[in-house]
Amino acid sequence: MIVNRRQILAAGGALATATLIGRAHAAAEFKMGLLVTGSVAENGWNRLAYDALMTVKKKLGAKVSYVELQQDPASFESAFRDYASQGYQVILGNGFEFQDAAVTVAKDYPDSYFLISSSSIHQGKVIGINLDSSQPFYLMGVIAAKMGKSAGLIGGMQIPPISQAFGGFRNGALTTKPGFGIGRVYIGSFENEVAAKEAAISMIKQGVDFIVPDADAASLGVYLAVHEAGPQIKTFSVYTDYSKVAGKNILGTYIADYGAGIVRVVTGIKNGTSIPHSNVTFGLGDPDVIRFTYNDNAATPVPQDVRKYVDEVKSKIIAGQIKTMAG
Amino acid sequence: MDDIDIRPPAPAKLYLYDISTSIRIRSLQRLRAIGFPIAAVLVALCAGAALLAINGFNALDVFTVMIGGVFRNIHSITEMLLIATPLILIGVGLCVAFRCSMWNIGAEGQYYAGAVAATFFGVHLNGLPAPLHIVLILAAGSIAGAAWAAIAGLLKIYFNASEIVTTIMLNYIATIATSYLVTGPMMEAGVTYPQSTELPHALRLPILLPHTRLHIGILIAIALAVIVQAFLFRSSAGYALRVVGINPHAARYAGISVRRSVVLAISISGALAGLAGAIQIAGVDFRLYQNISPGYGFTGIAVALLAYNRPIGAIFSGILFAVLSAGSVLMQMNSQVPQVLVFVIEGMVILSVVAFGALGMRAGRSAV
Amino acid sequence: MNTEIFLKMENIHKRFGSVVASAGATLEVAENEIHALLGENGAGKSVLMNILCGVLAPNEGSIVFKGAPLKLGSPREAIQHRIGMVHQHFMLVHNLTVAENYMLGQGSPLRLIRDRSELCDRIRALSDRYGLDVQPDALLEDLSVGQQQRVEILKVLFQGIDVLILDEPTAVLTHQETDRLLLLLRDLVADGKTVIFISHKLDEVMRVSDRVSIMRDGRVVRTVKTAETSPRELARLMVGRDVLMELPREPVECGQVVLSVTGLSCNNELERPAVRDVSFEVRQKEIVGIAGVSGNGQSELALALAGLLPAKSGSIKLNNKEVTGMCSTAVRRLPLAHIPEDRHKMGIVLSLSLAENVILHRYTDPPFATRGLLRFGAIAAHTRELMRQFQVKASHEDVAIRNLSGGNQQKLVVARELARNPDLLLINQLTRGIDIGAIEFVMQEVLRQKVAGRAILLISTELEELLAVCDRIFVMFGGRLVGELPPDRGRLEELGLLMAGNTAEAARLAAATG
């Protein structure tokens, strides 16, 4: 169902003018702001952050607001400042590029917390929040190396979350089977599923039997290609459940619930109970945020011995004995 | 724009000149210089308001938040001026290109080129005294922008390749190249973020107002607007550019090298766009990212056109668009109106500017 | 002629904004005659005829045709009433074939244009009937101007018209082509058509028309039977006074050679040969004319001399100094002045002011510019001085030059070019598109310059202009100088033959008369 901004506007149209001109409100109201570059209407990282914001609104009853900024680092600082000056306690900047501006603004607004997605920063109340996809991707790499001939990775663009995830995959696979072949393509877009499909097909032609995408909406093209190629080609469902598209090919599913993680952090801040004392990284040790499950309906499900091995690896990762991003 | 239109004059005998017609011509010109831009902006704002109203927003509230927010305190005004700086610089440059009938749609790419060069020289060069180093950074940015623009100019004169298409393609190439540089050769060492190393503190542009980010870039922009205005209308070289823009045949006859003027004009506009990029790096961003422009190069077109290609006018139109742009963030923050509304208003401004230009031209013709 | 009125345009007014083009013109044309419409540029001939063929709508006035009032909303309606016009600028599409041009706008837009053999046959038949030699399959851009005109005339005839209007049809033709056209007009009348024929050339009007209407200032001042008038009378009616195209000329001794051209060849913009092996000299106190129909290399010759077009071979010497390969700025400093062919295209910048136009070549020279900056005071003073000397009528030197009449614009161009006391004055089309007063003024100025010691090269398509001022006339055809004649009206026919490229015939004629 379409929900448009009119509802949101109705909530605080005239009020907005008042808050803008007036000083920060009393701390009675808990407010959280979100800054993204681009649009939250598109599927992808911004949508993930937006959904997290909405979860905070629902679960904590917070007043929320967000701004879809242009791709302009110069505008970040004043946007942070605008929220902070209006008394927002938590402001989430969705992307590492927000960290410099947050650090600058944080000096002037000691009452606000600045959460930065995909960042490992920690400076006072500027806290990086990272979804460590390299951990589940490490597991996928292990499985691929155990079960397959060679693997192909299809990424949207070369940005930290994706290159980290791919690094995890590579480490997992190469630790398990040194010399395991891994190809990689960046299609240069998060929505061009035609390119993703095309890239997958050309990899399959080259004899690759494990293909894993990390390209937001464009990933669908990969699952379509894998499905059409037949059950001998294997893949994993990443971030979203694609088993409807390629149920026979998907050996496992990695689901990330960023909202749950954010709610956990924000709740801690709001109640003053658990304020992060370092940057936050969600990994396999946070099952409410990152989940990796097997698909038993696959044409060739992951055999029990492999699962057992994977479980060992997983506990080592959680225990910190394996660094998935090393190298 | 009106200068580009060449029409045969009407027959002779009915032009009876006297003082009053002369005054009429002049007052008409004045009307066009100030009245038309204001009218154009009003029309565009009305269109924006209509769009808001249709989609269920309270246009008056939205605009109040927007304007009121921008001018709520010194700090917010300086933030607006920060946006105005690149817009004025790019707009002023485009005045030169457009006056010479070069349709440079590539200021965006030239801005990137300038930013890349500035970052490169800011990060990789050591041992220079800071003031000199800053000057060098800005010069490098200007030269890079000029060179990037000159590609289109040279392709135009040697291969008759439409500068409209080539400059747009160069925009894409510049952004893709920047993306390559910050993920590859220019990426900050030891970090996984696609961004360059930060510029040393000493190389930051001097701040004008303490406790704000307002740096001397705005003064550079205004000074350059005045200088370029003088260049266009008071120098021999500027005269030559304008003649080429209005009538290349006459320029050739006058011994003006059309090819040189064309390349010069687009290079000047590129240099100013590149300078804008360099100033942004040295004054605000301090490092290079994959995306560093919210479309300054395209808004700059609207800035120049609204100024009717007069550099001094670009100061005012640049500030106007900066107000819209700065206000749009507050607009979304408080009313959840998508910020991209600004693009709609920019497009409407250009349309009303050309409409008033064309209609005013006709009115002018029949009045004289 | 019968008593019923065939065609009458009464009290026609037409205004464009505040410009009055037709001020109550009344014209009566009889059936089956050749009616010439004579007048100077801007007299309102074309406007009146454009009203008759439906292109323009009059503000006032009425038309009666074949006894009934005629209201025309479009050229199409005029064609339906069997009135058609051959415009001065042909209404032909260059990237279509002749047949496609004839199909243009005919029938439903949804009609297919596949089968055109029947159409081609009809075109050929009609072409043969009048001996027009039109090939229906030829692509327009491949045809010469003369051929295009025949295509245009046939197109109008093809639409089945009774009244044919021709707007200055001979302006682009050679002497011989003109003869052929005039014969065609006679044939058409013999065939029952009525022809209205706009011209400002007295001799053609005298030769071919039955009656002449003379227009002046938007009105028809008189209609006379051609047989009962004389060129002198027509000329007087045309300008409202006696014109003496014979300007008073004092015999002057030529001085030393200023311009010397030997074996000059150059290509046009499309890299095709345009000037071939041209050699001539111009001396001080001498006006040398170059006659020719447009497009025979004169434009390129002028551009080459002015340093605007590179020479392929040969040499150009100015004051005994080799200038071949020099850029135009360097040539001008020698000094050479150049009044270009197309004023609006080259000579001036319409939207700039008079003052800015005056410095077109001198925008870097002191006193108009010092250290790269323009000196507006000096520029304005100089402009005002030129305006005074050359009687340029304008309120202020800051108004855009587009607001001036063609004559005043040309006067300013001439003034500008003479201001630097050139050794050589290169003129291409001195009087094109300007009024008679201005023509006389500039021509006398040219003669004064000659007496003052300048060498002058006058390139023109107007024989009258050349005959009036030149000391010698070269004829240019196909890029070559094909003959040299004295300015003798008695040898007009020879001139015409040379201009048409008929050198042998011209030589025979010269031998017979000479």
Add this chain to the structure above:
Amino acid sequence: MEHFNLLVFLAVTLAAAWQTATPIIYAAVGEIFTERAGVLNIGIEGTMLIGAFVGFATTDLTGSLALGFTAAIAAGMLTGLLFACFTVTIKANQVVVGVALNLLGLGLTSFLFRTYFVHTGSGVPNMPAVHIPILSGLPFFGVALFQQNIIVYLSLAVAFLARFVLFSTSFGLTLRATGDHPEAVAITGRSVVLYRYGAIMIGSSLAALGGAFLTLADVNQFVEGMTDGRGFIALAVVVFSRWSPVGAFFVSLIFGLFYALQLELQAQPSLGIPYQALQAMPYILTILALVFVHNKQDAPRTLGVPYNKA
């Protein structure tokens, strides 16, 4: 085995090329109509975006692809009407109006998308592939070339239909004459203004259809600025094809081929070329196309020049 792989490679690449080229083909063929009538519309990029958005929104609301495409074409016509109003009636500079149209297209579609689609995101049903009987069973090329969706097939038909209309009908004859010598058209009683309006609206609606292809038959999602310069590439295609619709079809295919190839090349890890270099290929190719084909003679004579009646 080697040649088998090569054939599969060729077939797959060709199929991808055709699909990628499809929006460019529509935009370029449309622009040929517009330019043949003497009007330069550089606003087709924005028009494509409008088509993409309107098609997406309509299909999202109604669930009907047919309605989506119809609405996109209608929106294209409206956009064309706006452009024509400014360039033909008001006689404003065509380049400037085009620039404005691009800004408007980007701004308006993003504004509406963000306003109304903040909570959707599932996408719209995609256009199904049509298997052409017999041909789709051909080895290698059957799957690649004859199992595309109908809009892809139609792009070939549109190119040939455009050629037929332009060169074999009286309408096309007049349209071409309008770009070459508008006065000659006016004198025959046909309205130059009407023809230019028509040509612009045909061009804009085809561009919008090309845009709608992106959302409805390619990606099944709307993404801001998703045309990514395809409208501008179409402008270069028009020059390269010498204003011939069938030529534009094949030139667009070349561009599509480059899109497809750059992905193929990236998948070869041994090459070691930064992927951005490959991504820039289509844009570099566009510039090269303009450098190598600089034919002024073939351009309509009055391209970009407003028509002044009488």
